[in-house]
Amino acid sequence: MSVQLTYAQQPEFALGTINGVAPHTIVSMIAEEAITFGQATKRGTDASSQVLIDDAADTAHAVFGIAISQASLEAGYPSTATTSQANSTWPIGVAVGCVRDGVITVEIGNGTTAVAGDPVYLNAGAFSSTGSNALTNVVFESDSVICVDALGTSRVLANVRIWPSS
Numbered sequence: 808m809s810v811q812l813t814y815a816q817q818p819e820f821a822l823g824t825i826n827g828v829a830p831h832t833i834v835s836m837i838a839e840e841a842i843t844f845g846q847a848t849k850r851g852t853d854a855s856s857q858v859l860i861d862d863a864a865d866t867a868h869a870v871f872g873i874a875i876s877q878a879s880l881e882a883g884y885p886s887t888a889t890t891s892q893a894n895s896t897w898p899i900g901v902a903v904g905c906v907r908d909g910v911i912t913v914e915i916g917n918g919t920t921a922v923a924g925d926p927v928y929l930n931a932g933a934f935s936s937t938g939s940n941a942l943t944n945v946v947f948e949s950d951s952v953i954c955v956d957a958l959g960t961s962r963v964l965a966n967v968r969i970w971p972s973s
Contacts, residue, residue: 821876822843822876822914823843824875824912826966829909833905835904836851836905837901838858838898838899838901841896842903844896845875847870847871849871860932862932868940870942870944870945870972871905872905872906873911873913876895907969910948915934915935915963917935922951926941929942944969944971946967947968951964952964
């Protein structure tokens with residue numbers, strides 16, 4: 808009898824991936840503009856079916872959701888022209904999975920780092936651990952880590968918890 812000693816593992820920190828074993832709520836919406844994996848979204852022109860990048864500049868508000876990566880959306884989904892793997896972006900007009908409730912990995916901008924439990928800020932579309940007005944429905948779930956992707960790009964990533972706003 809043989810024993811499997813190795814397993815394919817999803818990294819704990821990969822931009823736009825769903826983390827944790829708790830249930831998650833994901834809503835599919837149509838991208839009204841190109842949206843990067845792990846980016847905050849807000850309702851679009853047609854609020855019932857479209858999303859845009861939430862590019863608010865340090866205002867206290869609730870984001871609609873956070874865009875998941877293609878791999879999180881559907882395991883084994885073939886790599887096609889649906890997404891650009893070079894920049895991890897959903898193009899205009901495709902269905903984007905937006906986490907509304909759960910834990911997801913995001914990139915932290917503005918040269919900041921995060922500590923689990925800290926409030927999350929949105930500064931010109933970039934998640935941050937500093938600002939004046941924290942988001943009302945997102946909190947850091949993990950400390951930040953520096954990750955280097957396959958192209959050698961260094962990013963500061965952290966897991967955040969989002970919950971539905973009223």
